[in-house]
Amino acid sequence: MNTVSTSLGVPVSASSRAIQLALAGFLGIFIVGFVGFSHMEAAHNAAHDYRHSMAFPCH
């Protein structure tokens, strides 16, 4: 599967497109995981109201 298609306005091969999408998805999971789930005390305190407001498990 190396068909070149345009996606989001950019010509890109199917496999490279999938890898880049997966990268973007993992970046998102990493960010949400750090902000919402990190056990680091300072990170927890900084994002405290946010964690409660998002209904993330807290404390």
Added chain:
Amino acid sequence: MTFLRNVVLVAAAAGLLASLVMTALQAYSTVPLILKAETFESAGEATGHDHGAPAAAEATGTEAVPAAAEAHSHGEEAWTPADGFERFFFNFLANVLSGIGFALILVAASEFAGGISGWRSGILWGFAGFAVFTLAPGLGLPPELPAMPAADLAARQVWWIGTVLATAAGLALIAFRGTVALSILGVALIVVPHIIGAPQPESHDSPIPADLHHQFVVATTVTNLIFWALLGGLVGAVRSRFFGSASEARGQLA
């Protein structure tokens, strides 16, 4: 990597806007309820609400602190933003970061499925995000206020993550695989975490009045619904605006 750059651009634009709106909504809906709950927290410290730091109990024991202002200190070593602007600012920062994070997840998932073809199908994608990240985990683990009893944090986080993954997989099977068998499997995946059940505290006795908690559950659920609908709609709108007809959205959901 131009494609990745565009994905990140779309996600950053939509995530930033949606989280700005969410921060404003939270300032009026959820945060006042959190502050109110913290006034019960000093009274509730004795009921065994573990804040993860023995210093917190000490602090409330030795000084008769004005409840809302200091009862919520999480231990003396750990940095905590000061109440007022600093606390608001860090809440805003957390919202923006995670808004962009959720947007990245949404854009990646929707592009794998063929792309969102406009703001209206974007809102449907947003509802899916709401179901996955708020509704499903919230059934077993309703939004908590400070000072409420809760089971072990790590166990709840594991259940939360498992429920999110199972619900997302279940919805994807139903939406993108046209067979009855896989749809039934999808529904089963969505139901299973609730049969297993979320970790619950030993006792639900709480210093927080039930009506305050109920208000908070409603406020949290509704602000998250607005956030997700907005995020999905923005991703749909931004995607088609920025990249116009060049994007060939198959839009199975549209």
